[in-house]
Amino acid sequence: MPRILSIDYGTKRCGIAETDDLQIIASALKTIPRKELFPFLDKYIKAYQVRDVVIGQPFKETGELNDLEEDIKKFLHVFHQRYPKVEVHRLNEAFTSKMALESMIAAGSKKKDRRKKENIDKIAATIILQDFLENRRNQR
Secondary structure (H helix, E strand, O other): OOOEEEEEEOOOEEEEEEEOOOOOOEEEEEEEEHHHHHHHHHHHHHHHOOOEEEEEEOEOOOOOEOOHHHHHHHHHHHHHHHOOOOEEEEEEOOOHHHHHHHHHHHOOOOHHHHOOHHHHHHHHHHHHHHHHHHHHHHHO
16 A cells, blocks of 8 residues: 655745555654755655545634735645646645644653654654544544
8 A cells, every 4th residue: 555645835945744565553754854845745645545645724813814825835746746636635734833843852752852843844744644644544
């Protein structure tokens, strides 16, 4: 079964999470600079035959989309051209960075590790992907 990939798209870097081969569990994969996202995706999608990608939708506390959404739309335009067979799913990512930090604290992560934004980004991507998997299971 192909894996599902999740992207926490940011202004400087993107957190990446993946499912296992059975699409049951989401795991943090890595954080990469935004400019390296397509080279990474080229290799990963080919190697794991990805058919679905989940990308967070960045909402403000007011319920409106934040300014990053315009960048994400540009990214998605190119993404659809490069990977026409990969289905893109959008999921509200509000508060995932805060949830990621809280989960790191609960897991006993050192303060030094919690300060690294790249750790928070990949955990946020994992939260987005796990939410997607749970929503999909509940719809069946």
